[in-house]
Amino acid sequence: MLYYVTKVAVTALLVVLISEVAKRSTFLGAVLASVPLTSVLAMLWLYLDTGDAAKVSALAGSVFWLVLPSLALFVALPLLLAKGVNFYAGLVVSIAITALCYWLMVTLLRLYGIEL
16 A cells, blocks of 8 residues: 555656746746656556566557657647637647547557557
């Protein structure tokens, strides 16, 4: 149980750290957020939990393919906010666009025989 609490605490601490840094410098916050800390932590926790490098490799490969559609959020949200769309509405629309891009990517990858 302590292990799971540690995993949650470390992961949450990183998210809070990024948001606090971003309050002072959006550039530094963006640098920290753009580093794949979440993916690295997920791979670390997966390896520590299973000891299975093949699972870590599969996770890393899937993350690679899904990074591209995730970028849609970072394009859509600033564009919507610049157009004067309310933040929460813009966030919801951006997430919906991103979900659609994920679906499109997974569908396209399946057409080429790549299963995530």
